[in-house]
Amino acid sequence: xxxxxxxRAIDAVWRIESARVIAxxxxxxxxxxxxxxxxxxxxxxxxxxxxxxxxxxxxxxWLMATAKHRAIDHVRREQVLARKVQELGHEIETGGAAPExxxxxxxxxxxxxxxxxxxxxxxxxxLSTEAQVALTLRMLGGLxxxxxxxxxxxxxxxxxxxxxxxxxTLADAKIPFEIPPAAxxxxxxxxxxxxxxxxxxxxxxxxxxxxxxxPALCDEALRLGRVLAGLAPKDAEVHGLVALLEIQAxxxxxxxxxxxxxxxxxxxxxxxxxxxxxxxxxxxxxxxxALDDKRGPYTLxxxxxxxxxxxxxxxxxxxxxxxxxxADLADVTGSPIVELNRAVALSMAFGPEVGLRLxxxxxxxxxxxxxxxxxxxxxxxLAKLGRYDEAHAEFERAASLTGNARxxxxxxDRAAACARGEAPDR
Numbered sequence: 001x002x003x004x005x006x007x008r009a010i011d012a013v014w015r016i017e018s019a020r021v022i023a024x025x026x027x028x029x030x031x032x033x034x035x036x037x038x039x040x041x042x043x044x045x046x047x048x049x050x051x052x053x054x055x056x057x058x059x060x061x062w063l064m065a066t067a068k069h070r071a072i073d074h075v076r077r078e079q080v081l082a083r084k085v086q087e088l089g090h091e092i093e094t095g096g097a098a099p100e101x102x103x104x105x106x107x108x109x110x111x112x113x114x115x116x117x118x119x120x121x122x123x124x125x126x127l128s129t130e131a132q133v134a135l136t137l138r139m140l141g142g143l144x145x146x147x148x149x150x151x152x153x154x155x156x157x158x159x160x161x162x163x164x165x166x167x168x169t170l171a172d173a174k175i176p177f178e179i180p181p182a183a184x185x186x187x188x189x190x191x192x193x194x195x196x197x198x199x200x201x202x203x204x205x206x207x208x209x210x211x212x213x214x215p216a217l218c219d220e221a222l223r224l225g226r227v228l229a230g231l232a233p234k235d236a237e238v239h240g241l242v243a244l245l246e247i248q249a250x251x252x253x254x255x256x257x258x259x260x261x262x263x264x265x266x267x268x269x270x271x272x273x274x275x276x277x278x279x280x281x282x283x284x285x286x287x288x289x290a291l292d293d294k295r296g297p298y299t300l301x302x303x304x305x306x307x308x309x310x311x312x313x314x315x316x317x318x319x320x321x322x323x324x325x326x327a328d329l330a331d332v333t334g335s336p337i338v339e340l341n342r343a344v345a346l347s348m349a350f351g352p353e354v355g356l357r358l359x360x361x362x363x364x365x366x367x368x369x370x371x372x373x374x375x376x377x378x379x380x381x382l383a384k385l386g387r388y389d390e391a392h393a394e395f396e397r398a399a400s401l402t403g404n405a406r407x408x409x410x411x412x413d414r415a416a417a418c419a420r421g422e423a424p425d426r
Contacts, residue, residue: 003051009059010046016216017060018043018142021067023114026177028071032121033167036139038074042067115140115220116227117179122166123191124175131166132191137198138163140220147202150403179231189232193241193298196221196228200245205404218249229284236292239284240299246281247305250274262406266314278309300329319349336365337373344377352381372401376411383414383424392418 001009018039025035042063056062122136130152137148145163149156180188203217225242232238254268285306288299295303304325311317326342329335339362347355359378368374379394395415399408414424 001055006051006055007047009055010043010050013046013055013059013063014043015142017063019115019118019140019220020060021064022139023118024064025067025071026118026121027114028068029074030174030177031171032118032135032139032177033171034074035071036167038070039063039067041070113179113227116224116231117177119192119195119224120179120185120188121170121175121177123188123195124170124173125187126169126173126175127166128162129191129194131162131169132188133194133198134159134162135166135170136191136195137202140195140199140224142217143199143202146403185232186235189235189238192228193237196224196245197241197298199224200248204248205407215252218245218252221245222249234291236288237296237298239288239291240296240302243281243284243288243302244298244305246277246284247302247309250277250281250309260406262410265308270312270314273309281309282306295328297329297332300325300332304329317348319345323349336362336368337371340368340371340374340377343381347381347384352384356381356385370401372398372407372411374398375401379414379418380424383418388418388421391415391424395424 021039022035025038026032029035045066046063118139119136122139123132134148137143145159146156149159200218200221222245225245229238229242250273254272255263257263285302304322307318307322323342323345326338326345330338330342343355343358346358375394375398379391379398382391382394392415395411395418399411402408417424
């Protein structure tokens with residue numbers, strides 16, 4: 001294996017394992033910022049050693065073991081600094097020596113789900129919601145600040161500052177590494193749900209790089225959602241989120257061709273959709289709707305996904321119902337991105353002119369200025385109307401805004417078709 005191939009392998013392993021490594025370290029050192037630093041030390045060790053020694057048979061275990069050794073060294077150094085004061089105080093008070101903490105016993109303690117503990121710790125109310133989500137995506141999703149910035153549609157420096165401040169705040173406040181009691185759990189739940197949602201979205205449609213999908217992120221988000229549903233079985237939105245993720249994940253195999261090129265929803269072979277995941281998703285949706293008839297944003301999105309899942313062929317899709325559900329979702333969220341999706345549904349139900357009218361109403365929204373799907377959708381609708389010159393410009397603009405290489409290639413292909421006066425492939 002060449003050095004380049006080894007570095008690619010390390011990057012892949014880090015994407016998959018970083019959350020568990022950081023979460024395991026956070027339990028030991030009780031400081032999420034320090035845990036990330038120690039995990040990064042283990043990553044540096046891999047970059048130094050694996051090109052010469054080869055990739056270990058169990059690279060995740062290697063990273064964890066290396067990081068834990070560094071964590072134990074760190075804890076013991078801290079204990080050495082504090083021990084004399086502790087012993088002196090104990091001797092003054094009791095006349096005896098203070099007992100030494102058992103680090104090995106703490107490491108072997110049955111602590112449940114470290115990753116979920118890290119989610120709740122990072123979503124502590126001492127942080128703003130924006131900081132909670134950014135920190136957890138950085139810690140658990142293994143995402144770069146650039147990728148998180150694209151998910152939030154804000155500047156990279158903004159995310160960098162949020163993450164740094166969040167880690168410092170948690171450390172200064174000495175926030176415990178724990179899943180909180182039920183009374184405190186509810187106040188952190190909204191941020192936890194948003195974290196899981198954004199992690200899944202990054203895996204489902206990668207914002208940057210060469211891959212259209214990052215299945216490990218989708219799997220991790222879905223796993224966290226299922227665990228959370230067990231912790232909060234009476235919360236409708238938890239089940240709504242799980243329903244949404246199950247149904248979206250069911251399409252994974254149909255979303256790319258043999259070469260890894262993206263296949264859009266209406267062109268997918270629906271026989272490849274995972275029916276078990278669809279059944280699980282529909283069951284979770286039923287549970288969410290039974291728990292609360294005032295559907296929240298995740299339950300509404302799950303209901304939209306269910307409309308697609310129930311259509312055996314694209315032509316059977318109930319676009320009018322989808323447009324109505326998007327209208328309800330827009331009322332709940334006030335999001336221009338939701339309105340953009342409603343424009344697509346309206347165009348499918350009532351024609352491209354209807355969709356374009358709505359797009360013109362929302363086009364100046366600040367959150368859509370650098371959002372590549374705005375010119376993508378506008379280009380699609382203009383092409384359907386035969387306005388190929390305008391569509392060509394929109395597709396080129398969309399390609400310049402996306403950071404995903406495969407998506408960029410797809411958009412440039414559409415632009416080229418419009419330049420030839422041809423309807424682009426969907």
